Amino acid sequence: MKTQGERWTPLLVTLVVAIGLTLMPLPQLLEPFRPYWVALVMIFWCLEAQDLVNLGNAFAIGLLLDVLTGSLLGMHALGLVILIYLVKRFRARLRFFPPWQQALSVLALLLNDRIIVLWIVSLKGDTLPSPTFWLAPFISTLLWPWIFLLLDRYRGRARHRGGS
């Protein structure tokens, strides 16, 4: 049996990488294509290790992301809380979907997240984003099966190393 600390390590490592990828500069052209890394990682851990992810730490990670990216404090937090809520709600079904169907559900979740962002941005009185704003969820969806496999393998190895 592993200690509590060891169970958290893979989640923390993947989150740090995801946050790094979020802040990593991209060429201006590729910028709209940047997947929502943190959300993908959170969805994965919520599906695979439900007790590690709850609304509380989704909120906290959202706030951290808000501070780091300089967005309105609470914007990412609200998005992630709603996202994790939905995943938890439909977890039983999502887990046993075939990969393509799971990817489509991820698309739905991320599009929902974008709608929330759009709502906040329009309430704030900013100009509405360009159509490329909607590209990121599709890129994330295309990447999802691979990210899932990668994270699953990493999780398996971490578990193996833990000596369970």
Next chain:
Amino acid sequence: MVSPHSTVGGKFSEQTSLTARLMLYGLLAVVLMAMDHRGQYVPRMRHLAGYLVEPVYHVVDWPVGALRDVFGFFRSGTTLRRENERLRHQLLSQQGKLQRLQALTGENQRLRALLDGVAGQPFEFHYAELIEVDLDPFSHKVIINQGSADGVVAGQAAIDGAGVMGQVEDVHLHYSSVRLISDPSHALPVQLNRTGLRTVAFGMGDTHYLNLPTVPREADVREGDLLVTSGLGDRFPSGYPVAVVASINRQEGQTFAEVRARPLAALDRGREVLLITPVVVMGPPAELAVEPPAEISDDAAEATESGVAEPAAAQPAILAPASTATDDSAAGDAAPAELNAPAEGNTAAAENTPAEEIAPSDEIAPAEGSAAAADTAPAEDNAPAASTEPAASDDSGDGA
């Protein structure tokens, strides 16, 4: 977190508690956003949190910098020589322009001196680089690698080689965030370089355009006109290029034309930033500071005897009442600290009431034991020439 409702039949209550927590966190997030948007408390929290996340920026920035170094290392000698050549030419032409500029600056200062105008304020420039992190596309901020440790202060103007970029908003130890002029909450006082028309350029949330909503429909604005900072608002020094007018739409029946301008600075792709610091000269103007007080009081005595009140002569302590009586506007500004209370009282009296009533107010004053009033009171009885102060108060009495 392990849910407390894990018994058989706890499915429903688990669902309910999940929904309840969603409501709670959702509400919290909305409240935070509202407070952040209105600038209450939250910016302060964000500022403190900024110190914690500081290392993250440097960690993310590091591989990019390292990559650039590696690429720089492998650049061929010919490329470097060519670039060197090009930069040398550029430097020469810029220096040529600068020589002319120095002559113009000198001429400008002389003309200002002739007109008794305010001398142009000198500026210093601090070089800073952008930290390569991609922020939220809606935030219109960039992070620079200089912080309070390097002398950056909030509100400083940031420019790049082509024009104004924005202003420093949040200063941390080794980095600060700069709000770009394209932010929808940013307004920049500008001036049309060709006609001198003053207006305000608002950000639109788009790095390619600024909005000028207050240009009258009939105003003389053309596409391609240069907008420079007007210096109003005291944030941005005047005369720096901001944008070029890109489109004008004059609708019939509208008061204002719809004007869009294209920012000159590379808001979305710049790398180098210059921070402008006004060189502040502390203390009074030089000609007042070097003169010994005694000399001034002599001058002042002459001035009061000849019946001419000079604002500059009101500086020494003993002359405060005199100047109150003769030139109340100057005394209000120049009265020394220890005499402030009585001087102000006199000023108020002088301003509000006819000059005849100053004398009674002076007579009442000695009861308070203030130095100024005690000096003026004997003047009512003694000979006028006894000291400078009585002379002054008599002057005022005569004048009234």
